[in-house]
Amino acid sequence: MYNHILIADDSSTSRMIIQRCLQIVGLSEATFYEAGDGIEALDLLNRHPEIDLIVTDINMPKMDGANFIRRMKADPVLSQKDVIVVSSVLSGPLIDALQELKVKGMIKKPINPQELYKVLKG
Numbered sequence: 001m002y003n004h005i006l007i008a009d010d011s012s013t014s015r016m017i018i019q020r021c022l023q024i025v026g027l028s029e030a031t032f033y034e035a036g037d038g039i040e041a042l043d044l045l046n047r048h049p050e051i052d053l054i055v056t057d058i059n060m061p062k063m064d065g066a067n068f069i070r071r072m073k074a075d076p077v078l079s080q081k082d083v084i085v086v087s088s089v090l091s092g093p094l095i096d097a098l099q100e101l102k103v104k105g106m107i108k109k110p111i112n113p114q115e116l117y118k119v120l121k122g
Helices: 012-027 038-047 065-073 092-100 113-121
Strands: 004-008 031-035 053-056 082-087 105-108
Touching: 004 012, 004 038, 012 031, 012 113, 031 038, 038 053, 038 065, 053 065, 065 082, 065 092, 082 113, 105 113
Parallel strands: 004 031, 004 053, 053 082, 082 105
Antiparallel strands: none
């Protein structure tokens, strides 16, 4: 399924929980990359083209998740990668914007393995 996964969240605890959930749903053999903000995440994507799934928060310093996804989707190569948003701020207008950006799925924090599994299989 996915072999190289980037987790972008300014909270190291959230990154750890997301990674653990991904491992629980069957991605324990994947290589994980971590970023604390959108700028760091874009840099990692450019340095590691093998990344095939991005799990990102929305509220991050320097560059938030929505702008990170917009920048990513504007790049012909990066736009092909699957994105899952895990955030506590999912609301109507943001959900609409993320759907327009064609994210694979959205999960409201706190994340749990069952929801993550459904999004990955969807």
